[in-house]
Amino acid sequence: MSAVLDTLKTKLGQRGLVALALGLAIVFPLFFDQLATQMDVAIFVLAYVMMALGLNIVVGFAGLLDLGYVAFYAIGAYTVGWLASDHFTGVGGESGIHVLVSDFVGNASGIHINFFVVIFAAVLIAAALGALIGLPTLRLRGDYIAIVTLAFGEIIGRIALNGDEITFGEYQLTNGQQAISPVDQPYIPFANFEFDSAFNLRPYYWTGLLLLCFTLFVNFRLRDSRLGRAWIALREDEVAAASMGVPLVRTKLLAYAAGASLGGIAGSFLGSYNNAINSNQFLFSFSIFVLAMVILGGMGSIWGVTAGAFALAVIDRYLIPEVFDDLPSKVGLDFQLTQLSFGIFGFLLVLIMVLRPEGLFPERRRKMELTEGVGTDESVFEARG
C-alpha cells in the first residue's frame, strides 16, 4: 500500500514539477524587455530543444546514429523561405499567391502562405526526405549508418550553398549565401495579429513554447506505443525483433520520418524567426551540436535530452557570447571566448563521458545497456531490403 502511495507521490511530484516548469516558461518573457537579448536567446533555446527531441527519436529510441540532422533544419527553414517570401516573384502572376496572410504582405508578389500552414508543409517534406535518407541506411548497421547520414547532411548543405546556381526559369533554388530574406512574419488570421520581431519577441517565444510542448507530447506518446516498443526491440536485437514480427524497414523508416518531421518544425520556426534563410546556417557542426545535446542529456530520456539541449543552448547562445565573452581579455589574453566555443563543448562532452557516460538524466534502459553490457550487435541473418 505504501509502495502505491510512494509511486503516486512521485508521479504527482513529477507532474507538479513539470507544471511548475511550464508555468515559469510561460511567464518568463514578462520579466524581460520585449526585445531583450534574453528573449532572443530563449527563442533559440526553444528551437534547439525541439531539434534535440526530434533527433532523440532517431538516435535515442531507435538507436540509429544520425550525423546529418542539420538537413532537416535546412529543409524546414527553406520551406518557409520558399512558401512565405517573395523569393518566387512572379509565381501566380502580378498578384502572387496568398493564403491566410496579413494585409501587409497581402499585395506582395510571390508565394505567401501563412506560417502556421507552412509548418505542415515543412513536416511533410522533412518526413519524406527523412524516409528517403533512411532507405540507403537500411542494409547498414551502426557506424555505417552514421556515415551515410553524415553524407546526406552534407549533400543538403551543399545544395543549399550552391543553390543559387541551381535555377529553374528565372528562379534560384536557395540564393546560397545571399540568403532568402525577408521572410513573412507569422500571422494569426482570425485575430488579425501579425508578429513583428523588430518590436516584440514575445509572440515568437510563446509560439516556440507551444511547438516545443507539441514536440514533447509527440516524444512521450511515441515512446509509450507499439512503435516505441518496436524501436527499443530493434535497437536491442534486430534478429529477435524481426522474428517477433517487427518489420525492420518500415519501423526504421518511421523513426527517421518522425524524427525528421520534428526537425522540420523546429527548422521552419527558426527560419521564420531568423528572417533569413542562409546556407551558412546549415553546417555539419550543427548536426554534431544537436547530437551532443542528446548525448549530454541521456539518449532516449526525454527529460534528459530536454535538459541537455537546454544546457548546451544556453551555453552556446548566452553564457559564451553574452556573459563570459570578454573573460579572456580581462585576464590579459588576446582573444574572445566565442572563438573557443567548440573547444568548450568538446571539453564538456569529454567531462560528461568520463564522469557520467550515460548522460545527465539517463534513461533506465540505456543505463543498463552501458553498465551491464546488455544488447547485442550480433548479425546472424542476411540483411534484407
Add this chain to the structure above:
Amino acid sequence: MTPLLEVSGVSKVFGGLVAVDDVSFEIPRKSIVSLIGPNGAGKTTFFNTLTGLYKPSSGTIVFDGVDITAMRPDRVLASGMARTFQNIRLFSTMSARENVMVGQHARMSGGLFGSVLRTPKVRAEERLVHEKAGEMLELVGLSPSQFDQTAINLAYGDQRRVEIARALASDPLLLLLDEPTAGMNPEESARLTRFMTRLRDERGLTILLIEHDMKVVMNVSERITVLDHGEKIAEGDPATVRGDDRVIEAYLGKAAHD
C-alpha cells in the same frame, strides 16, 4: 488434411559449406515433431531458413498452404510461425510483459498517427495487448510479481519461459522451439514436456522441437527427424528412430572393426 508445413528439397549453402542439404519433410497438424542430430548437424540453420532469417539456397517451404520460401522474418511470423532461440534472445532491458507485448506486434495495427493521437482504438488495443501479455506469462508459469521485472533480472529458466510466452503471444499455428530445455534441471524439463503436450491438446498448436535431451524427445514427439551433416538421415516414430543404424552411427560413431 494437408500437412501444416511442407518442406521440399531445402538446402542452405554458406560459401563452400553445405549446412542444410536437400532436406524434405512434413509436419502434420496438431502434432509434436522433433528435429535431432549431433552438434553442427544444421538444425538451427534449418530453423533460421524456415523462419526467414536465411534465404534457402534451393527448395521450397509451404506453410499452411502458402509458399513462404525466402519470406521476410516478420511476414513469416505474421503467417503463423513463431520461434524461440537456442541462446535466449529476449529484449533484455524490457520487462517480461513488454517482451510479450512486442510478440503481439504483428497482430496490432496502431501506427504513427494513432500512437501520437492515442485514439480510442489504439487505447483499447494497448489495453488488450497488455492483458494478453499477462495471460501468456501466466500460461507459461510466471507469477504476477515477475511480470514487470526486467527480463535480464529473471532466472534462466524463467527467461526461457518468457521467450515461449513471447512466441505464443502472436497466436501461432506452429511453434518452433530451439533447445527449450537447455540449462533446465530434470524436474523443469519434465514440466516443460507436459506443457508442450498441453499446448497441443488444449490449444491445437503444432510444435517443432530441436532438442538434445533424449528423454524429452522420446516422451513428447510423435515423429522424429534426424539430421547429420545437413542431411536427413532418418525419420519416423521414436521407436524406429531409436533403432536406426545410421542414427546410432551418427551419435556414437562407426565401430572401428566394421
